[in-house]
Amino acid sequence: MFSKKKKADVQATANNSTPDLPPSAIKVVAREIIKDKISLLAFLVIALIFATTFIGSFAFSVLHVDVTDTNIADAFYSWGQMGHILGTDDGGRDILNLLIVGGRNSIMIGLSVTFITEVIGLVVGVISGYYGGFIDAIIMRIIDFIQILPQLPIIIVLVSVIPNYNSVILVALISLFGWTGTTRYYRSFVLSQSGREYVLASKTSGSSDWQIMFREVLPNISSMIIIDVVLGVAGNIGIETALSFIGYGLPNSTPSLGTLIGFAQDPVNVTTRLWLWMPATVVLLALSLSFNYVGRALQRAGDARQREN
Numbered sequence: 001m002f003s004k005k006k007k008a009d010v011q012a013t014a015n016n017s018t019p020d021l022p023p024s025a026i027k028v029v030a031r032e033i034i035k036d037k038i039s040l041l042a043f044l045v046i047a048l049i050f051a052t053t054f055i056g057s058f059a060f061s062v063l064h065v066d067v068t069d070t071n072i073a074d075a076f077y078s079w080g081q082m083g084h085i086l087g088t089d090d091g092g093r094d095i096l097n098l099l100i101v102g103g104r105n106s107i108m109i110g111l112s113v114t115f116i117t118e119v120i121g122l123v124v125g126v127i128s129g130y131y132g133g134f135i136d137a138i139i140m141r142i143i144d145f146i147q148i149l150p151q152l153p154i155i156i157v158l159v160s161v162i163p164n165y166n167s168v169i170l171v172a173l174i175s176l177f178g179w180t181g182t183t184r185y186y187r188s189f190v191l192s193q194s195g196r197e198y199v200l201a202s203k204t205s206g207s208s209d210w211q212i213m214f215r216e217v218l219p220n221i222s223s224m225i226i227i228d229v230v231l232g233v234a235g236n237i238g239i240e241t242a243l244s245f246i247g248y249g250l251p252n253s254t255p256s257l258g259t260l261i262g263f264a265q266d267p268v269n270v271t272t273r274l275w276l277w278m279p280a281t282v283v284l285l286a287l288s289l290s291f292n293y294v295g296r297a298l299q300r301a302g303d304a305r306q307r308e309n
Helices: 001-015 025-035 037-056 093-133 133-147 151-161 166-194 197-204 209-220 223-245 257-265 267-272 273-307
Strands: none
Touching: 025 037, 025 223, 025 273, 037 093, 037 273, 093 133, 093 166, 093 257, 093 273, 133 166, 151 166, 151 273, 166 209, 166 223, 197 209, 209 223, 223 257, 223 267, 223 273, 257 267, 257 273, 267 273
């Protein structure tokens, strides 16, 4: 009887002394977004734009051109004539179709560039921050050299001379310079983690460097990864839009938010044909503001995650 009671007391003490595990990064992020109503609204706006562009792009074709419908909507009250809710451009293409397909193209480029830069930047940043010393010095000097290059002029020159230029090449050119900032970002966090007790314990237990880097250290910076991915998508969409606006992004035959906003370069369009460029501007502004508010919530989530760890 006495031994059973003693075992029960020991078990209860062990259970009570077990520390609560910190919530996962996804739970912390979800909690912060739901708690902030503006961030939640911004998240819903992003989800709505993404769903509309990706689902709607399957229903619309920008290849359909009707020259009899050119520049419908010479005033606000004429929007919606002949089935064109936002009017048409000089070539008879429906602006709503262009907006949906162009939004999808811009978002896809932003996602593609973010994926490439995050993978390269994360791997190189983790290696640089974990090993430090000579390896870190070499990697940082390479990054310093790339970052002092005039990136925009180089992209413009390459776009001008590369034959058969397309969206894949544009993604590669933006990614060529974009991974350096991501590498610095992750390196700083890995440097702060490399001297912690759990890393030293893993080294003592005989774990390999790759196991420690990507099984032990990486989960501890997961909140920072989520933040950088979200803000990276917004930033890369902006880069594509800026390049397309000045004529060095996507080809003119490929719609995007940048090519649609590019209609505003014509003074006549700015004053009398607002339907050509204003919808794309509103979508880009909504995306930028929404990503900004969601990014703030993610920053708070990252800070909370660091405190709980």
